[in-house]
Amino acid sequence: MTLGASTIVTEELTPIVGGLAASQGELGLKRVMISIALGGWIATTLLYLLGAWRGRWVRRRWPKVGRYMKRALRAVRRRPWRSALAVRFAFGARLLLPLACGAAHLPMWLYFIGSAVSSIVWAVLFTEVGYLFGEAAVTALRRMEHYDQYVAAVLIGIGVVALLIYRQRRQRRRQQSRATDRTAGALGS
Template identity: 30%
Template sequence: MDTLWQFVTQYGYWAVVVGGLVEGETLLILAGFAARLGYLDLPAVMAVGAFMGAFSDVLLFSLGRWRGKQVLARWPKVLRYRRRFNRLVARWGMLVVVAMRFMYGMRWAGPILLGMSDMPWPRFLLFNLIGASLWGFLAAGAGWMFGAAAQAMLKDAQAMQGWLLGALVVLALCFAGWRAWRGRTNGVSG
């Protein structure tokens, strides 16, 4: 996690580009946290993450249209998802396009499988953009909110720091007094 944090703080929006293209949530959440700390701008993080997420899905959708059968031959695990995914699309329609980036295992496979379907390009583009925008907003927003919570906890900890230090000093003095008393009682009775 430290390496990813360093990647985000060192490369900023370029890290968000990479995160939107290949990995996703972790880098976008860290970028939202970085925005909270002032390294990046939150609306820019959300926009870049959403755009790159949508762009990667368009590339994968195109791959499904162009070479879907070869992809399934090379990665048979994706084939196992195909029937279930087609049933989801038949039942829920375009909501699946919006939700696929939130479904485990569908980040890469979903757009490829949709590309192999008869879904029209304009419909895919519209609902993919909606899903990517929602994803960018929620993931970066989660990082921002985590940052707010962490800052509040640290502020509270700083306010209580004097009290905690005082309590530790009192406990240490009590322990030292108890050990001295115990040493005298053991020495007297022996």
């Protein structure tokens, strides 16, 4: 149930981690999918209800959100069914689109069905990605078991080189800053 509750905050990470856990036998795959779909649907439904109840207040309270919400409202009014279906897939607008659907007074039945379909498809898709990735990662780790010390040496080497480059650039910026300060001081005298 924790996976479902965290879906609105962690987005794609939740079903992928749930799928990883299912591939390792820690959780049941169907339970993960159902929990994530239900959690995402409940969260977007609450946002819809907030938009229907206090949509204008949200736009006035947070003017920056209001600008984006006006655009979302236009999209919802043009294509209500597509908007309800896009709720879980609208990257960057997953909080805003349900609010806009509520503020546009999209029929509740239409929104509930569209967002439920969206939540189910999204949960199944990303949980499967996590499940398949989990199996592939375990297989790759088993094959890499004999080479782990080489991988660690390469990673440490890359880290050292990155640190040296960072220090060199920082030192160069300081020298340029000092030279600029000297030039400005000489011109000001």
